[in-house]
Amino acid sequence: MRDRRISVALLLPSLVGIILFLIFPVVQLVLPVIFGVKSNETYFSFLKATYNQQIIFRTIGIAFVTTLGLLVLAFPFAFWIAHQRVKVRKLLSLVILFPMLTNAVVRNFAWILILGRNGLVNTLLMDLHIVNQPVRILYTNTAIVIGLIYLFFPVMVTMLIDSIVSLDQSIDEAAAMSGAGPLTRFFKITLPQLTTSLLTGSILVFAGAMTAYTTPQLLGGNSSLVLSTLLYQQSMTLGDWRAASIVALTLILIALASLSITKVITKRISGGNEV
Amino acid sequence: MRQKKHWLLTLYGYLMLLLLLLPLVLVVVTSFGSQAAITFPIKGFTLKWYANILSQPDFVTGFKTSFAVAVTASFLAIVIGTPAVYALTRRGIHHANWFQTVFLSPTLIPEIVIGFALFQSLVIGIKLPLMPVLITGHFLLSVPYVIRMLTARLLLFDQTIEEASWLSGASKIKTFFRVVIPNISGTLLAIFIMCFINSFNNIPITLFLNGPSLTMLPTAILNYLQNNYDPTVSAVSVILMLLTGLMMWLMERMNGLTHVNEHLNQKGQK
Amino acid sequence: MQAMQVKHLSMSYEDGKKVLTDINFSVNAGELVSILGPSGCGKTTTLRIIAGLQRQTSGNVAIDEQSIDSVPVFKRNMSMVFQNYALFPHLSVFENVAFGLKQRGIGKTAIRKRVAEILSLTELTDLANHRPHALSGGQQQRVSLARALVVNPTLLLLDEPLSNLDRALRLSLREEIRRLQQKLGITALFVTHDQEESFAISDRVIVMNGGHIEQIASAQTVYAHPATTFVAKFIGFENFFNVTRQVNSDEYLSGEMHLYMAEKTTKPAVRLCIRPENIRFDTSMNTQQNSLNGIICDKTYLGRAYRYVVATDHLGQIKVDSEGATHQLGDAVRLTLPSDKLIALAE
Structure with a gap:
């Protein structure tokens, strides 16, 4: 009994903190949307508005392209790093960690310098006489996608490196002994073992891209709103709390859905390892 | 065949490495350009933009406040989170998974939503001043780092060492402070740094909880960027990168970066 | 104390x-x-x-x-x-x-x-x-x-x-x-x-x-x-014989085989056991107490001795450790289980 009281005393501060200051406020936020007066009507009328639909589709589209781009770009890079000597690999991991720990404003500002009207890309294009007028890249969906890929690239790469490194080398050797060539081995032996990490990594990045704020704010601006920037605009600029709450609920649902999918995948494939 | 594939992959590797670092190098380069508008290639060499940082009160006070908030929130998260982790890893708690999920829930809910929710219910709802709410928000951000990194460390720390201490006559509390803490101090420092970086850099939560009387550095830069496009931002960015570098160096000395990687693997950074 | x-x-x-x-x-x-x-x-x-x-x-x-x-x-x-x-x-x-x-x-x-x-x-x-x-x-x-x-x-x-x-x-x-x-x-x-x-x-x-x-x-x-x-079993006994009936305080019946113990015991036994190294190969075929015939069906070198597995006509397979390498697979042998080495087990 005394033992139990001690356990409770140790757990209680964190538990109360999170319930009181996170779960309670969030529930308070979404309950009126779900159970309030004419809640269904408001929610569906929000979804029906063409403007909002555009934003939802844009958000999904951007996250989808970002994820796809990351899969294509990060996998070979991770593969390259994973096959370096341990010392080099550790050094490269540090190099990758640096942007990951650098302020998102800084990272996005770098892309403003590159993609802006007088930025690096436009300067190069005009100097080479490929275009006469600066091309508009900043404040487009493309800019957001580029920024998000840059933002999540290190995350995706580190995740993949770990699972590639932990692959059992002897399986590949056994396949080689049975006469499988390098390409066959890659597609029939290596890749199938990495499906879980590729899938969970993709879902993680997808959810992150759906809910990220700083990148779409700086590289998309008001001309290319996504759900998170819409949430801020509705609440703080326009003062429409109701609409903001609806957006918030949508974002929560997206996050929880991706979490559940990830859980199901990892449970099924790796036999219950927590993610 | 194998040789050729390897050669291509190496080229790709270096290319991506370049693309990863080039944007940051660009920021550094532009911070020294003497022209007020950032153009390529930069002209001249000056340090005046660094001096200009100091003439922006928002940046100076923002830095101080952000620093103070980050230190307070990280410290709180460690003080409050450590007992919980200890209970979860050592005391055979029922439904430990459930507790774990609750403690990690700040990573499950998008940060922008957390900011909005805190603002609506604590600032508007019960009229709390901004500062405590801001610290609360950053505390919430930090808790998952404490839970994950410390759980990993304590699971590696042989429990029989504590048992040996109890048998030697040291009470459980004494054992915790004399035996457990000295052995996990490196990890605790690494956790502190991770929480600090994360809190110091945070935007989505901070956005809702700052105000005219409460300036935070990342949002101050964000505001400055809406109206200006001069190398001052580059200069601030360089300072921030130096800070990141310093923190990484500190953690590397603590040998804690391996844990950091593990943690970041499981959480997308926003 | x-x-x-x-x-x-x-x-x-x-x-x-x-x-x-x-x-x-x-x-x-x-x-x-x-x-x-x-x-x-x-x-x-x-x-x-x-x-x-x-x-x-x-x-x-x-x-x-x-x-x-x-x-x-x-x-x-x-x-x-x-x-x-x-x-x-x-x-x-x-x-x-x-x-x-x-x-x-x-x-x-x-x-x-x-x-x-x-x-x-x-x-x-x-x-x-x-x-x-x-x-x-x-x-x-x-x-x-x-x-x-x-x-x-x-x-x-x-x-x-x-x-x-x-x-x-x-x-x-x-x-x-x-x-x-x-x-x-x-x-x-x-x-x-x-x-x-x-x-x-x-x-x-x-x-x-x-x-x-x-x-x-x-x-x-x-x-x-x-x-x-x-x-x-834990301390190295490998041959166990279920007791069918206790004939006397020092005589047990295991299947058809009469087994005699050196010591008399009053406690009921369910099983007798003996270590492999305590069993002797007999050179003479004379009838003796606790002796029985068998054929070598396995032989392994253990270092300190040879381990023979003998298929006996009354007690099933018996494991015998002996330093001699003389016996070969298929040989007919006669074993003696010394009465002072047999242990009666109550459970």
Whole structure:
């Protein structure tokens, strides 16, 4: 009994903190949307508005392209790093960690310098006489996608490196002994073992891209709103709390859905390892 | 065949490495350009933009406040989170998974939503001043780092060492402070740094909880960027990168970066 | 004098799984008793309950007739040597050994003197300033032993202390533990799964299996007269013959075969057993007590002897260890089971 009281005393501060200051406020936020007066009507009328639909589709589209781009770009890079000597690999991991720990404003500002009207890309294009007028890249969906890929690239790469490194080398050797060539081995032996990490990594990045704020704010601006920037605009600029709450609920649902999918995948494939 | 594939992959590797670092190098380069508008290639060499940082009160006070908030929130998260982790890893708690999920829930809910929710219910709802709410928000951000990194460390720390201490006559509390803490101090420092970086850099939560009387550095830069496009931002960015570098160096000395990687693997950074 | 008693100790998990059932034994002052058993038999749990690291479901532990169930682990004045040493990684050898004395509020000079004594007894003086990670496994375990002895514990508990060491080290450290325990007159309880280790080190042996005690006796008694089938199997008996009927106090019937015992016994037996090395090959085919015919069906070289498996006409397959390599597969042989080597088992 005394033992139990001690356990409770140790757990209680964190538990109360999170319930009181996170779960309670969030529930308070979404309950009126779900159970309030004419809640269904408001929610569906929000979804029906063409403007909002555009934003939802844009958000999904951007996250989808970002994820796809990351899969294509990060996998070979991770593969390259994973096959370096341990010392080099550790050094490269540090190099990758640096942007990951650098302020998102800084990272996005770098892309403003590159993609802006007088930025690096436009300067190069005009100097080479490929275009006469600066091309508009900043404040487009493309800019957001580029920024998000840059933002999540290190995350995706580190995740993949770990699972590639932990692959059992002897399986590949056994396949080689049975006469499988390098390409066959890659597609029939290596890749199938990495499906879980590729899938969970993709879902993680997808959810992150759906809910990220700083990148779409700086590289998309008001001309290319996504759900998170819409949430801020509705609440703080326009003062429409109701609409903001609806957006918030949508974002929560997206996050929880991706979490559940990830859980199901990892449970099924790796036999219950927590993610 | 194998040789050729390897050669291509190496080229790709270096290319991506370049693309990863080039944007940051660009920021550094532009911070020294003497022209007020950032153009390529930069002209001249000056340090005046660094001096200009100091003439922006928002940046100076923002830095101080952000620093103070980050230190307070990280410290709180460690003080409050450590007992919980200890209970979860050592005391055979029922439904430990459930507790774990609750403690990690700040990573499950998008940060922008957390900011909005805190603002609506604590600032508007019960009229709390901004500062405590801001610290609360950053505390919430930090808790998952404490839970994950410390759980990993304590699971590696042989429990029989504590048992040996109890048998030697040291009470459980004494054992915790004399035996457990000295052995996990490196990890605790690494956790502190991770929480600090994360809190110091945070935007989505901070956005809702700052105000005219409460300036935070990342949002101050964000505001400055809406109206200006001069190398001052580059200069601030360089300072921030130096800070990141310093923190990484500190953690590397603590040998804690391996844990950091593990943690970041499981959480997308926003 | 009984220094420690365990009375009716039982322990089960919340899911109802029983770990210990009615454990009763005592350790006399200055005695070294070992608990011998396979992994999962409950020997470590028993030790941990005595130490106060785990709680029993019922029964109690007493020191000098006083129940200590309500005394927390850090006030029991016991010491433990763990299988994995469990040294404090952040403290030097000296500080590790001094730790317990410090908790007892002993003065600095007294601590220094006492630690120096123990370090010299355990031949660790030169390593006093080293950190544990700089030591070999054997050295670490000696530090652990010094740390346990320095506080002059009412009871020294040793939980498989030698299992992580290689054989040569195991033998020398085992002798050192015994030497120090006797020199300092410490009461000790030693848990192991290794019968040779248990026999070599202890005054008495407790054999445990499946959460209960099978036998408590001196090493010699356990070796020569195992009380149960489990004990017999655990300490190297390999030939077991079910008893169909007891003809006399010293004559049993196993199937068609009459087996005679040297000693008369009144206790009912269910099984007779004998070690492979105690069975003789007979050169003469004369009829004798406890003799039977068979054919060699397997032969393996074990190093110290050959292991023959003999298919007999009355008792099934019998394993025989013999130094001679004379018999070949398929040979017809005659075996004798010496009546003074046969053991009757009640269960």
